[in-house]
Amino acid sequence: MNTVIHIGIDVHKDSYSLSAFRLTSNRNFGESRIASKSSLVFKYVERLRKEYEGCDIVCAYEAGPTGYGLYRDLQRSGIPCVIMAPTTMPKATGNRIKNDRLDAQEIARHLAFGTYSAVHVPTPEDEAVKNFTRLRNTRRDAMKKAKQNLLSFLLRVGRNYTEGKNYWTTTHLQWLRKQKFDDLVDQETFNEYLQEVFDQQEKVKRYDMRIEELAGQESYREMVGRLCCFRGIETHTAMSIVSEIGDFSRFANAPQFSAFLGLVPSENSSGQREWRGTITKAGNTRLRLLLIEGAKAAMRSSLYGQKSKRLMARQKGNSPEVIAYADRANRRLHRVYSKLITHGVHHNKATVAVARELSCFIWGMMNDKIS
Numbered sequence: 001m002n003t004v005i006h007i008g009i010d011v012h013k014d015s016y017s018l019s020a021f022r023l024t025s026n027r028n029f030g031e032s033r034i035a036s037k038s039s040l041v042f043k044y045v046e047r048l049r050k051e052y053e054g055c056d057i058v059c060a061y062e063a064g065p066t067g068y069g070l071y072r073d074l075q076r077s078g079i080p081c082v083i084m085a086p087t088t089m090p091k092a093t094g095n096r097i098k099n100d101r102l103d104a105q106e107i108a109r110h111l112a113f114g115t116y117s118a119v120h121v122p123t124p125e126d127e128a129v130k131n132f133t134r135l136r137n138t139r140r141d142a143m144k145k146a147k148q149n150l151l152s153f154l155l156r157v158g159r160n161y162t163e164g165k166n167y168w169t170t171t172h173l174q175w176l177r178k179q180k181f182d183d184l185v186d187q188e189t190f191n192e193y194l195q196e197v198f199d200q201q202e203k204v205k206r207y208d209m210r211i212e213e214l215a216g217q218e219s220y221r222e223m224v225g226r227l228c229c230f231r232g233i234e235t236h237t238a239m240s241i242v243s244e245i246g247d248f249s250r251f252a253n254a255p256q257f258s259a260f261l262g263l264v265p266s267e268n269s270s271g272q273r274e275w276r277g278t279i280t281k282a283g284n285t286r287l288r289l290l291l292i293e294g295a296k297a298a299m300r301s302s303l304y305g306q307k308s309k310r311l312m313a314r315q316k317g318n319s320p321e322v323i324a325y326a327d328r329a330n331r332r333l334h335r336v337y338s339k340l341i342t343h344g345v346h347h348n349k350a351t352v353a354v355a356r357e358l359s360c361f362i363w364g365m366m367n368d369k370i371s
Contacts, residue, residue, distance in 0.1 A: 008107030232298030
C-alpha cells in the first residue's frame with residue numbers, strides 16, 4: 001500500500017503556506033511558505049515525491065476569493081486537489097492562536113481524516129457565465145442605488161410626486177422629465193442624478209440582452225428553457241442557477257438542494273425539546289435571493305385565468321411533460337402561500353416558504369423527476 005501524503009495549502013493573494021501530513025506518522029512535516037505561484041507548488045510536490053518515492057499526493061485548500069486557478073493548475077499537472085468549504089470544517093474550541101502555518105496544518109489534517117465537504121468547481125465556461133450574471137446583478141444594484149439617490153434629492157428640495165402611487169412608471173418618468181429648478185446648481189445636480197439612473201438602466205438592459213444570447217448556446221438552451229417554464233423565473237435567473245450549480249445530480253434530494261441555498265429552517269433541538277427558527281441563510285446567498293425575488297414575482301400573478309403571454313412564450317418549445325410539471329408547481333406555490341397567509345403568517349415568511357418549495361421543484365426539473 002502506497003503512502004498518501006496530504007498537503008494543506010493556506011492560500012493568500014501574495015503567499016502560500018504549505019504543510020504535509022501522513023496518517024502513518026500522525027504528524028505534520030515539510031512546512032514551507034512560498035510566493036503565490038502554482039509553479040512553486042509543483043516544485044514542492046516533486047520534492048516530496050523524490051523524498052518519499054512511490055507515495056501518492058493529494059492537495060487541498062479552502063474556498064476563498066482567489067478562485068479556482070490553483071486547483072485547475074494542479075489538476076492539469078496531474079496532482080489531485082480538493083477545495084474545501086470552510087464552514088464544514090470543525091474548529092477546535094479554546095484555540096486563541098491562529099496563523100498561516102497552523103491553518104495549513106489544519107487543512108492537511110482535515111484532508112487526511114475526511115472532516116470536510118468539497119465545494120463544486122465549475123467549468124471555465126460556467127464560471128465565465130457566472131461572473132457575467134453577477135456583473136449584471138451588481139449593475140442592477142447600482143441602478144437601484146441611483147434611483148434612491150434621485151428620490152432622496154427630490155425629497156430634500158421639496159419636490160413630491162403626487163400624480164400616482166408608484167414610482168418609475170411611465171407617468172412618473174414623464175413627471176421627472178418636467179422638473180425644472182430656478183437654481184442652476186440644483187438643476188445640474190438633478191440632471192446628473194437622473195442621467196445616472198438612465199445610464200444604469202441602459203447597462204442592465206444591455207447585459208440582459210447578452211445573457212439572452214448566452215442562454216441560446218447549446219450547452220445552456222435546454223436547461224434554461226426548462227427553468228423558464230416556472231412563474232417568476234426568467235432568463236437571467238435561470239442562467240444564474242445553471243451556471244452557479246452546474247451539476248444538479250450532486251444533491252441527493254430536493255431538501256438537500258434547499259439546504260444548500262439556505263432556505264431550510266435552523267434548528268436547535270435536544271432531547272424532548274424541539275426548536276426551529278429562521279432559515280439558515282447558509283450556502284449560496286445570491287441564488288437564495290434570486291429565488292425569493294422569483295417567488296415574489298410568482299405570487300403577483302393570478303393562479304386562475306389564462307397564462308400571461310410572457311409565460312406562454314417562455315414555455316413554448318418545451319415538452320408537454322415539462323410544461324405540465326411547471327404548471328403543477330405554479331399551482332402548488334399559490335396554495336402554499338394562500339394557506340400560510342390565511343393562518344396569519346407574515347407575507348415575507350410566506351414568500352420564503354414559497355421560495356423553498358420552488359427550489360424543490362427546480363431540483364426535480366433538473367433531475368428529470370417530473371413524472
